[in-house]
Amino acid sequence: MSKMITSKKTVVWLILLLLIFMLLSYFLVSKQPEEYPSYVSNSPSPTGTKALYTYLEEKADSLDRWSHPPNLLAKQNEGQLLVMVEPFFVPERDEMDAYTSFMEAGNTVLLLTYNPDGMFGMKTDPIMKEADGGSVIRDSNGNEYDATLNSSVRIREEPDDAVLLKDSEGIIALRKSIGEGSLIVANAPNWLTNEFILDEDHLQLFFNLVQGDWNTILFDEYIHGTGHAPTITTLYPKWLLVIGLQALLLTTFWLWYQGKRFGPIITPRESVVRFGNERIRALAAWYKRGSNYRDSFAIQADYVKVLLQEKWAIPYRKDWTEVTDLLKQKSVHVSEKDINSITKLLGSESITKQEYVHCSKKLDQLRREVEEG
Numbered sequence: 001m002s003k004m005i006t007s008k009k010t011v012v013w014l015i016l017l018l019l020i021f022m023l024l025s026y027f028l029v030s031k032q033p034e035e036y037p038s039y040v041s042n043s044p045s046p047t048g049t050k051a052l053y054t055y056l057e058e059k060a061d062s063l064d065r066w067s068h069p070p071n072l073l074a075k076q077n078e079g080q081l082l083v084m085v086e087p088f089f090v091p092e093r094d095e096m097d098a099y100t101s102f103m104e105a106g107n108t109v110l111l112l113t114y115n116p117d118g119m120f121g122m123k124t125d126p127i128m129k130e131a132d133g134g135s136v137i138r139d140s141n142g143n144e145y146d147a148t149l150n151s152s153v154r155i156r157e158e159p160d161d162a163v164l165l166k167d168s169e170g171i172i173a174l175r176k177s178i179g180e181g182s183l184i185v186a187n188a189p190n191w192l193t194n195e196f197i198l199d200e201d202h203l204q205l206f207f208n209l210v211q212g213d214w215n216t217i218l219f220d221e222y223i224h225g226t227g228h229a230p231t232i233t234t235l236y237p238k239w240l241l242v243i244g245l246q247a248l249l250l251t252t253f254w255l256w257y258q259g260k261r262f263g264p265i266i267t268p269r270e271s272v273v274r275f276g277n278e279r280i281r282a283l284a285a286w287y288k289r290g291s292n293y294r295d296s297f298a299i300q301a302d303y304v305k306v307l308l309q310e311k312w313a314i315p316y317r318k319d320w321t322e323v324t325d326l327l328k329q330k331s332v333h334v335s336e337k338d339i340n341s342i343t344k345l346l347g348s349e350s351i352t353k354q355e356y357v358h359c360s361k362k363l364d365q366l367r368r369e370v371e372e373g
Helices: 002-030 050-059 093-104 202-209 238-257 269-273 277-289 293-312 320-330 336-347 353-372
Strands: 063-066 080-085 108-112 124-126 133-139 144-149 153-155 162-167 170-178 181-186 216-220
Touching: 050 063, 080 093, 093 108, 093 170, 093 181, 144 202, 162 181, 162 202, 293 320, 293 336, 293 353, 320 336, 336 353
Parallel strands: 063 216, 080 108, 080 216, 108 181, 153 170
Antiparallel strands: 124 153, 133 144, 133 162, 162 170, 170 181
């Protein structure tokens, strides 16, 4: 009865401890600050751009976030500005074509990324200057601004491009005409973050890039979505994927040919049945069919002598007649007559089945006595 009461108390205490743990976990986890990705327009963290977005909500005629695929962007001139701040991935070819169609219709894309190489056909050149530091920037009119630049590249200019901003190392921002619209590229997305938007002349530089009369300003959040990243089949060319698959198959077949094991290790059956009943019965049947009673009895007697030495400390080298007195002291079932019969049988050239069965039983009785102690 007392045991039942004790077990019930234990269960109650376990339930109480579990409830306390769940309550503590809920309150501790609920107080953790929410984590936001970098450069998203709804993030209040230092790496977000919510401060700029909130400011533009008061100043712009129309402001919104764009979280749809680019093929749904306007296909006609609606005076839209699409702001892309540090994309998390390089869009696929059909998506890049959709952005291009959006610009060709008369709209504008502002791309801010540390290294725009490969996007919209842009090219960049590395610089030797340390990436993290202040710099003096000049616009197309020669006006100077102070800003922090964290990019280790500068944008390469093409003949029809209009340089908007540059420093002593090269071009920081330019405008490229695409159809009826334009592409503005700058390699300083850190200017727009909550942490740096009010530092130095970052806000003024942003307005210099986007100056114009825009009907709608869109912040592209599609490029910050985790589910839109390109797959391995779009990141690498088809020929490289085919060669990789062939190499994998060849390696598998080569390892198979070399005899390498795949899967769990299986113990061979012969190591399980070795010296087991099956093996013993097979040996006994072989001796019986060949009437090899003499050899079988000699092996049995030799095995018993080994046991006598291990268990009872009777020397193996001594003959059976020499250990008769020792065996009589220790054994109950084996007499001096039985030992004489064993000795006589071992000295015979051949023995009959009856003699073998009689003396083998005596040896087996002695074996069990020795093994059981």
